[in-house]
Amino acid sequence: MSLIGAFIVPHPPLIVPEVGRGQEKEIQKTIDAYKEVARRIEKLKPDTIIVVTPHSVMYSDYLHISPGEHAVGNFKEFGAPGVQIKVDYDSEFAKRLADLAENEGINAGVLGERHKELDHATMVPLYFINQxxxxxxxxxxxxxxxxPITHYRFGKCILAAAQETEKKILIVASGDLSHKLIATGPYGLSKEGPIFDHEVTEAMANADFLRFLTFNADFSEAAAECGLRSFIIMAGALDGKAVSSELLSYEGPFGVGYAVAAFLITGEDENRHFDEILEKKNKADLEVLKEDEDSYVKLARQSLEHYVKTHHPIKRPEGIRDELINRKAGVFVSLKANGKLRGCIGTISPTKATVADEIVYNAVSAGARDPRFHPVTEDELPWLTYSVDVLGEPQPITSMEELDVVRYGVIVSTEEKHGLLLPNLEGVSTPEQQVSIALQKAGISEKEKYTMERFEVVRHK
Structure with a gap:
């Protein structure tokens, strides 16, 4: 057999009557749609249901598949300990999926489980299905x-595993949409929230899975969504399939978006290999981007790409502009992937003989030695954008009034600790924010005595 269907569902615990105690009536459309999904699943009679959840263990560089033969969970955390969900795991399918992912170079498997208990994003869908x-x-x-494209390709591994088995496989992508739809909601309102929900539900209704893959990471984060990568894995599992889609419901009365959608496979469609479409577009965009890069950014890209591919630092290329080799300065190299920070390392003052050498060293450090991220892999290189900040001479200041978050970066120091924040960063709008973040980075308490310096940068993109 193969994959027989896919559904997108939300996971608000209050939709369970024992938890909601009447509040669930305010999302009756979602309840009705959930029951319709459960009825359709009963007709499909799957042997195995794959639940993709945002609320099990999550790693920065590893897709976790729950191991073992059984698991159980309850809604004790939400005031209903008597509502319990038990499952038998399809350990055979899980192992085969892990093997296929490894063969594709995707870091995934059954290692690293922290909590065996089922999470609510798994239990809520199963609560309705079990009825x-x-x-x-x-x-x-x-x-x-x-x-995102790695999640999609992991979904393709699900499809490959499903095609190998005699079992009927069904996938349930559990995920809420924006958590910032209304000012009176528990998470407040952001302008991105309603926009995200409109665009993602439109993509669901049209089975436009390429749109799932192209949401900007900063935009999605500002919308405070939790389900997009679940949907992307599901989309990968439907790779190359003709799909009939139906948006069964959408509502968000509590300030969180809840969507229910159904996808029926109707045949094959060679125009729906969305990872290949995106990769082709990205390569074309990258060539245009490289043509516009100045010598600073070009050197940073060359340095990291050479190191990732060879594990050796690049020799200083010929023909570098004089200003890169006739000057010393502190340099920060920043990397982004899909609009999201992927690494940033730099030096407050020069540590190398030239700006060029500073760029080479810090570009490699940003990609391979930033402790906040796993090292950049070769597969990620085409998805990276670079910026290079060349720092001016720091100037001592005595007051935050001398700062301008757009023009100046800030350095905070004690005798033993130093922290730096670059200027003109998204989400940093006041000197107080700027200094506070710099202090946190340095591990300096706001109650400690510290000095401040400001500096200007020339930013190259």
Missing amino acids: YYQDYKVVRISLSGLL
């Missing part, structure tokens, strides 16, 4: 900090 159908096993899959 109509119970003769199935489960594979529980978590999300990660890996690129």
Whole structure:
């Protein structure tokens, strides 16, 4: 057999009557759609249901598949300990999926489980499914900090595993939408929230899975969504398939978006290999970007790409502009992937003989030695954008009034600790924010005595 269907569902615990105690009536459309999904699943009679959840263990560089034969969970955390969900895992399918992912160079598997108990994003869908159908096993899959396209390709591994088995496989992508839809909601309002929900539900209704892959990471984060990567894994599992899509419901009365969507496979479609489409577009965009890069950014890119591919630092290329080799300065190299920070390392003052050498060293450090991220892999290189900040001479200041977050960066120091924040960063709008973040980076308490310096930068993109 193969994959027989896919569904997108939300996971608000209050939709469970024992938790909601009447509040669930305010999302009746979602309840009705959930029951419709459960009825459709009963008709499909899957042998295995794959649940993709944002609320199991999550790693920055590893997609986790729950191991073992059984698991159980309850809604004790939400005031309903008597509502319990038990599952038998399809360990055979989980192992085969892990093997296929490894063969594709995707960092995924059954290692690293922290909590065996089922999470609520798994239990809420199963609560409704169990009312109509119970003769199935489960594979529980978590999300990660890996690129969206890596999640999509992991979904393709699900499809490959499904095509190998005699079992009927169904996938349930559990995920809420924006958590910032209304000012009176628990998470407040952001302008990105309603826009994200409109665009993502439109993509669901049209089975436009390429749109799932192209949301900007900063935009998605500002919208405070939690389900997008679940949807992307599901989309990968439907790679190359003709799909009939139906948006069954959408509402968000509590300030969080809840969507229910159904996808029926109707045949094959060679125009729906969305990872290949995106990769082709990205390569074309990258060539245009490289043509516009100045010598600073070009050197940073060359340095990291050479190091990742050879594990050796690059020799200083010929023909570098005089200003890169006739000057010393502190330099920061920043990397972004899909609009999200992927690494940033720099030096406050020069440590190398030239700006060029500073760029070479810090570009490699940003990609391979930033402790906040796993080292950049060769597969990620085409998805990276670079910026290079060349620092001016720091000037001592005595007051935050002498700062301008757009024009000046700030350095905070004690005798033993130093922290730096670059200027003109997204989300930093006041000197107080700027200094506070710099202090946090340095590990300096705001109650400690510290000095401040400001500096200007020339930013190259």
